[in-house]
Amino acid sequence: MAAVSAARARRAAARTGQYAALVCYLVFLAFPLVWLASTALKTPQEMALLDPTWIPLEPTLANFAAAFGEQDLVGAARRSLGVALCSAVLTVLLALPAAYVLARYKSAVNRVVMGWVLVSQVFPFILVIIALFMILRRFGLVDSLAGLVLVHATWCLPFVLWMLRGYLRGIPRVLEEAAAVDGAGRWRTLVSVVAPLAAPGVAAALMFGFVSSWNEFLFALILLKDPGVQTLPLVLVAFTGPEGVARLGPLAAASLMAAVPSLVFFAFIQRRFRGGLVDGAVKG
Amino acid sequence: MTLTSASPPPTEAAPPRPRPRARRPDRSAYALLLPALMPVVLFSIAPLVYGMFLAFTDARAGRDVDTSLVFLENFGHLLDDVQFWSSFRIGLVWAVTVTLLQYAAGMGLALLLNQNLRLRWLARTLALFPWAMPPVIIGLMWRLVYHPDAGVLNAALTDLGLISQNIDWLNDFGWALPAVVVVGVWTGMPQTTIVLLAGLQNVSRDLGEAARVDGAGPWRRFTGVTLPQLRSVTVAIMSLNFVWNMNEFALVYVLTQGGPGGMTRLPMLYAYEEAFRYGFFGYASAMGVAIVIVVLAVLGFYLRRQLKEAEA
Numbered sequence: 100m101a102a103v104s105a106a107r108a109r110r111a112a113a114r115t116g117q118y119a120a121l122v123c124y125l126v127f128l129a130f131p132l133v134w135l136a137s138t139a140l141k142t143p144q145e146m147a148l149l150d151p152t153w154i155p156l157e158p159t160l161a162n163f164a165a166a167f168g169e170q171d172l173v174g175a176a177r178r179s180l181g182v183a184l185c186s187a188v189l190t191v192l193l194a195l196p197a198a199y200v201l202a203r204y205k206s207a208v209n210r211v212v213m214g215w216v217l218v219s220q221v222f223p224f225i226l227v228i229i230a231l232f233m234i235l236r237r238f239g240l241v242d243s244l245a246g247l248v249l250v251h252a253t254w255c256l257p258f259v260l261w262m263l264r265g266y267l268r269g270i271p272r273v274l275e276e277a278a279a280v281d282g283a284g285r286w287r288t289l290v291s292v293v294a295p296l297a298a299p300g301v302a303a304a305l306m307f308g309f310v311s312s313w314n315e316f317l318f319a320l321i322l323l324k325d326p327g328v329q330t331l332p333l334v335l336v337a338f339t340g341p342e343g344v345a346r347l348g349p350l351a352a353a354s355l356m357a358a359v360p361s362l363v364f365f366a367f368i369q370r371r372f373r374g375g376l377v378d379g380a381v382k383g
Numbered sequence: 384m385t386l387t388s389a390s391p392p393p394t395e396a397a398p399p400r401p402r403p404r405a406r407r408p409d410r411s412a413y414a415l416l417l418p419a420l421m422p423v424v425l426f427s428i429a430p431l432v433y434g435m436f437l438a439f440t441d442a443r444a445g446r447d448v449d450t451s452l453v454f455l456e457n458f459g460h461l462l463d464d465v466q467f468w469s470s471f472r473i474g475l476v477w478a479v480t481v482t483l484l485q486y487a488a489g490m491g492l493a494l495l496l497n498q499n500l501r502l503r504w505l506a507r508t509l510a511l512f513p514w515a516m517p518p519v520i521i522g523l524m525w526r527l528v529y530h531p532d533a534g535v536l537n538a539a540l541t542d543l544g545l546i547s548q549n550i551d552w553l554n555d556f557g558w559a560l561p562a563v564v565v566v567g568v569w570t571g572m573p574q575t576t577i578v579l580l581a582g583l584q585n586v587s588r589d590l591g592e593a594a595r596v597d598g599a600g601p602w603r604r605f606t607g608v609t610l611p612q613l614r615s616v617t618v619a620i621m622s623l624n625f626v627w628n629m630n631e632f633a634l635v636y637v638l639t640q641g642g643p644g645g646m647t648r649l650p651m652l653y654a655y656e657e658a659f660r661y662g663f664f665g666y667a668s669a670m671g672v673a674i675v676i677v678v679l680a681v682l683g684f685y686l687r688r689q690l691k692e693a694e695a
Contacts, residue, residue, distance in 0.1 A: 113601070121495050121506055128509040131569070134535045135524045151538045197419035200412045215423070220623070221678060222431060223630045225654040226671035229437060229664050230430035236446070253426040256419060285411050314517035316633045321659060332519040336637055339523065347533055350523065358520045365515030 139163070139351035146348060162352035171326075172353055175334035179313055182244050182330060183360075186251035187308030190259050191301055193252065198263035199289055203272070216257045228321055235322065242325045250322065251312040259304045266300025267293065303367070310364045313357075331357055437668040444662030457669035467670065469645060470653040473560065474674075477649055478628040481567040485624055486617070488568055489575030494605075496576070497583045514573035522637025525566045529553050553639050559646045563638055570634060571627070575620055582616035583609070618689045622682055629678050650674050 133153070138146070140158040166172055201209055231250065232241065240246025270293065278288045294301070316332045323329045329337075335357060338350055438457060442450045461467050492510060496503060513521065528536055529552040537549040552562040586609055594604045610617075632651040635641065641648035641656070648656075650670065658667035
C-alpha cells in the first residue's frame with residue numbers, strides 16, 4: 100500500500116511540474132503580444148508612468164486614430180496593399196499552369212523544383228540581392244513598385260507552386276479526361292475545368308502570396324530608397340527612429356494593424372489543417 | 384499521359400496515327416511550365432550565379448563603374464578584415480546558441496504538448512503565434528518589451544527586486560546579444576516544436592513501456608528510448624535552423640541595426656552595410672560566398688558525425 104501511494108504522489112508531483120512548465124511556456128509566448136496590445140491601448144500619460152501597467156487603466160483607441168492620422172503610414176499602407184495584391188495575383192497566374200503540369204506528370208522537373216526550394220534556403224540573400232539590384236537597375240526598376248512586385252512574385256513562386264500542386268493532385272482526372280474527349284485543348288481544360296475546381300486552393304495561394312509580400316522587408320529595404328515609394332514595413336521601422344515615448348502608442352497600434360493579414364491567414368490555415376489543403380501540400 | 388488513355392483506341396486501318404497525337408500534348412505541357420520558369424530564372428537563379436561571379440570582381444555600387452576580375456583578392460582582404468572576423472564570430476555564437484536553445488525549448492514544449500494536459504489547445508495555438516507574426520512586427524514588439532523606460536521587462540525585474548536600475552537592453556554592450564538571442568528563440572520555436580511534435584507522435588510507446596517495466600526513470604526513458612527514435616527529425620530541424628539563423632537579417636536589423644558598437648552585427652548585417660552603405664558589391668559578395676562555404680562545412684561535419692553515430 101505504501102509503495103502504491105508513494106507512486107501516486109510521485110505522479111501527482113510530475114503532473115504539477117508539467118503544468119508549471121506549460122504555464123512558463125504560455126507566459127513566454129504570450130507576454131510580448133499582450134504587451135504590444137496593452138501599449139496600443141494606453142494614453143500617452145499612462146505611457147509616461149514610472150511603473151508601467153500591464154492592463155491599461157483607461158483603454159483608448161486614440162492611438163489607432165493617431166496612426167491613421169500619420170500621412171506616411173497611411174500612404175505606405177496603401178502602397179503595400181497595392182504591391183501585395185498585384186504580386187499575389189501575378190504569382191498565382193504564373194504558378195497555376197506549372198502546378199497543373201507538375202501535379203499531372205511525374206517528371207524530373209518535379210525533383211528540380213523541390214531541389215531549388217531547398218537550395219535557395221542555403222544561400223544567403225546577399226549573394227542574390229546585389230546582382231538582383233544591378234539587374235533591376237538596368238531595367239529602370241529600382242525605386243519602382245513594379246520592380247518590387249516582380250521580385251515578390253518570383254520569390255514566393257516556388258512555395259505557391261508546391262501548395263497548388265498538392266491541391267490540384269486531389270482533383271480527379273476523370274473530369275479532365277471528359278473535357279479532352281469533348282475536344283477541349285489543354286488550355287481550355289485548364290481554364291474552364293481545373294481552375295474552378297481548384298478555387299479553394301487558389302484562394303489559399305493568393306492569401307499566402309499576399310501575406311508574404313505584405314510582410315516582406317529585405318527586398319523592399321534595398322530596392323526602395325526613395326521615402327515616397329516605401330512600403331509599410333520600412334516606414335514602420337523608420338517610424339521608431341529616435342524613440343520618443345509619446346510615439347510608442349501609435350507605433351504599437353500601427354504594428355498590430357499591420358500584423359492583421361498574417362494573423363487572418365494563419366487562422367484560415369489552422370482551420371484548414373484538417374481540410375487536407377496543408378496535408379496535400381506536405382505529403383505532395 | 385492522361386490524354387493518351389483518353390484518346391479513342393486506334394483503328395487497325397491507321398496504326399501510325401496515334402503516335403504524333405500523343406506527343407503533341409507533351410510539348411504544350413512544357414509550355415505551361417514556362418511562365419513560372421522565366422521569372423525564377425531571371426530574378427533568382429541568374430542573380431545567384433551572377434552574385435557568385437561578383438565575388439571575384441571589384442564591382443562597386445556606381446552606375447558606370449568599370450569592373451574587373453580580381454580573382455581571390457576579395458577573399459585575401461576578408462582574411463585580414465578584423466571587423467569581418469568579429470561579425471563572423473558573433474554570427475557563429477548567435478547561430479549556434481539560437482539553434483541549440485530553439486531545439487531545447489522546442490523539445491520541452493513538444494513533450495508537454497504530447498501529454499494529455501489541460502490548456503493544451505491554448506498552448507498549441509500560442510505556440511504557432513510567433514510563426515504568424517511578420518518579422519518586422521516581431522522586432523518592433525520586442526523593442527517595446529525591452530524599452531528602457533516604458534518597457535515591461537525592466538518594470539517586471541524591478542518589481543521582483545532583481546535590478547535596481549533600468550537597463551537599456553538593446554544598447555548595452557553585455558546585454559544586447561543575449562537579448563537578441565531570446566527574440567531569435569521566441570521567433571523560431573514554432574517550426575521546431577511542430578516538427579518535433581510530429582516526430583514524437585511517431586515514437587512507439589511500447590519501447591517506453593518496456594523500459595519503464597525494466598525500472599528506467601523518465602530521464603533515462605527520454606534519453607535512451609525517445610531521443611534515438613527522433614534522430615532523423617533532430618538532424619533535419621537542427622540543420623535547417625542553423626542555416627536560417629546564420630542567414631538571419633531582418634529581425635536583428637529591426638532590433639539593433641547591429642549595434643551597440645557592432646555587438647550584434649551578424650555577418651549578413653555586415654555584408655549589407657559593405658554593399659549598400661559603402662558600395663563594395665564585390666567584397667560583400669565574397670562575404671556571401673565565404674558564409675555559404677562555412678555553412679556547408681558545418682552542416683557537412685554535423686551530418687557526417689550524426690551518420691557515424693547512427694551506424695555505431
